Amino acid sequence: MLHPDNELVCTIAAETTRLHQQKPDEATVAATLQALVRGVVDTIDTAHHAGIVVIDARSVSTVAATDDVARDLLRLERVATGGGPTLATAASYRAGSGEPVDLHHRNPWPTFSTYAVQQTPVRCVLPIHLFRTHQARAALAVYSPVHAAFDTAAVTTAATFATVIALAAHAAQRERQFAEALASRDILGQAKGVLMERYSLDSHAAFGMLKRVSMDTNVKVVALAERLITADHPPTDLL
Numbered sequence: 001m002l003h004p005d006n007e008l009v010c011t012i013a014a015e016t017t018r019l020h021q022q023k024p025d026e027a028t029v030a031a032t033l034q035a036l037v038r039g040v041v042d043t044i045d046t047a048h049h050a051g052i053v054v055i056d057a058r059s060v061s062t063v064a065a066t067d068d069v070a071r072d073l074l075r076l077e078r079v080a081t082g083g084g085p086t087l088a089t090a091a092s093y094r095a096g097s098g099e100p101v102d103l104h105h106r107n108p109w110p111t112f113s114t115y116a117v118q119q120t121p122v123r124c125v126l127p128i129h130l131f132r133t134h135q136a137r138a139a140l141a142v143y144s145p146v147h148a149a150f151d152t153a154a155v156t157t158a159a160t161f162a163t164v165i166a167l168a169a170h171a172a173q174r175e176r177q178f179a180e181a182l183a184s185r186d187i188l189g190q191a192k193g194v195l196m197e198r199y200s201l202d203s204h205a206a207f208g209m210l211k212r213v214s215m216d217t218n219v220k221v222v223a224l225a226e227r228l229i230t231a232d233h234p235p236t237d238l239l
Contacts, residue, residue, distance in 0.1 A: 032168045033064035040142055040161045041066050046149040047142045047158075049122065052169055053077075053086055056136040060087070063138075063169060069120050070143060076115055084112040089127035090139035098127040098139070100150040124149040128158050130166040138169045191225030 037050040051070035052063050060078050065071045077084030088108070089098045102124050103113040116122050122143040130138040140162050144150065150158070188207070195206040214221045 029168055030064065033165065036161060036165045036168060037064045037066050037070075037140075040140070040158060043161070044142065044150075044154045044157055046124075046144045046146050046154060047126075048145055049073075049143040051141050052130070052138060052165060053090060053141065054136055054138040054169060055087070055090055069122065070141065073116055073120060073122060073125075073143065074141060076112055077109075080109070080111040080115065082109050082111055084109045085125050086127040086139045086141040089129050090132070090137045092129045093132060098129055098155075100148070100155065101125045101127070102147055104147060121145040123147050126150045126155065126158055128162040130162055130169050138166070140165055187222055187225045187229065191228045194228050 033052060037052060040050045041047045049066050049070040051065035051074050053074050054061050054063050062071055062074045065074065073084075074086060077087045085098075085101045085107070092098070101107050101109075101113075103117050104123060107113060116125075122145060124144045124147060126142040126144075126149075128140040128142070130140055132138075140158070142150070142158050188210070191210060192203055192206040195201055195209055196203065199206075199209075201209065210221050210224060213219075214224050217224070219227075
């Protein structure tokens with residue numbers, strides 16, 4: 001059964017759309033995601049915990065969770081043999097896809113299911129796909145201590161939240177990538193400055209030297225730049 005609070009869903013949707021359009025900072029997006037997962041639990045009677053996982057080339061991160069139960073279960077999926085339903089759903093190409101998984105029934109994730117039943121009160125998981133791009137993918141996980149907890153209405157409500165969560169989660173991922181790009185640009189600028197001063201090079205030649213050494217040593221340009229900045233003296237034999 002659902003709480004008759006459609007206004008809550010509409011308010012959150014409007015706020016998330018506004019934040020997405022205004023390119024909010026990381027703290028604002030994180031607060032929005034936290035409010036959204038709490039909204040899922042407050043709106044669906046049988047839902048007790050929820051969390052959001054984002055996967056990119058560098059990491060698997062829980063970007064929002066209602067509590068430690070959700071965080072622990074999402075962490076388990078990362079280490080359990082065979083993974084778990086949320087990571088599998090994140091890999092899907094269909095937005096909103098996902099079916100409730102009863103942990104006492106046979107399913108493709110026995111290691112995860114066994115641990116979840118033994119160590120947490122959770123008995124049913126509803127994973128919902130959020131987005132998938134070339135750089136990242138994400139999913140929402142909703143948890144319940146009740147077997148067969150999520151009926152069609154609950155799944156529909158979770159999918160509605162997933163639509164607006166996807167906007168915020170994607171914004172968070174974009175903001176993180178933008179921050180990393182700015183940091184990389186700053187590191188490269190400092191490294192070029194070191195080479196320009198030490199070897200009397202212009203900016204173009206200094207960057208060319210970094211690229212050449214990167215290719216010769218199979219070390220990424222940014223990693224090489226960090227080494228140059230932190231070293232007391234650039235390794236002249238390497239350059």
